[in-house]
Amino acid sequence: MKQHxxxxxxxxxxxxxxxxxxxxxxxxxxxxxxxxxxxxxxYDSGVSVAEMEITARGKIAxxxxxxxxxxxxxxxxxxxxxxxxxxxxxxxxxxxxxxTVRGQLYKKAExxxxxxxxxxxxxRFFVLEIQKKE
Amino acid sequence: xxxxxxxxxxxxxxALAPVSHAQVxxxxxxxxxxx
Numbered sequence: 001m002k003q004h005x006x007x008x009x010x011x012x013x014x015x016x017x018x019x020x021x022x023x024x025x026x027x028x029x030x031x032x033x034x035x036x037x038x039x040x041x042x043y044d045s046g047v048s049v050a051e052m053e054i055t056a057r058g059k060i061a062x063x064x065x066x067x068x069x070x071x072x073x074x075x076x077x078x079x080x081x082x083x084x085x086x087x088x089x090x091x092x093x094x095x096x097x098x099x100t101v102r103g104q105l106y107k108k109a110e111x112x113x114x115x116x117x118x119x120x121x122x123x124r125f126f127v128l129e130i131q132k133k134e
Numbered sequence: 135x136x137x138x139x140x141x142x143x144x145x146x147x148x149a150l151a152p153v154s155h156a157q158v159x160x161x162x163x164x165x166x167x168x169x
Contacts, residue, residue: 020164021164021165022162022165025162026160027161038161055158055161
């Protein structure tokens with residue numbers, strides 16, 4: 001799995017802990033990581049992802065439907081799921097303020113035995129912590 | 135003229151710098167079925 005992930009573009013290093021089943025990925029400086037591609041790479045290596053958390057820096061905006069999104073690159077954004085913390089981000093939509101947030105991007109459905117992550121729906125960013133506004 | 139170009143360049147750098155620093159900083163996954 002470490003080799004599978006290490007081959008993905010934008011990956012600087014991969015650290016795997018067999019004891020607690022955790023995988024830490026450090027992106028390259030200014031690298032563009034593709035989280036769905038990482039999920040697929042893990043699946044292809046024979047294990048399943050229970051959950052994925054990311055820490056990202058970007059700007060808050062609204063998409064064409066008016067939903068909040070986190071823009072991390074000109075061509076990469078994550079739809080933000082609504083929760084108490086996402087409400088704190090609403091006033092920042094369209095502002096030049098950059099924020100650093102930690103959130104959950106994927107969680108395997110409860111009781112689901114199927115290993116392959118469902119990629120038919122876009123990943124939604126569930127904000128867990130707002131680390132920095134600047 | 136040069137100072138005008140420099141001012142324009144500085145404005146562009148200020149406008150684009152925050153975007154270039156926007157990125158995914160860290161990813162952590164919990165996996166199942168690993169031996």
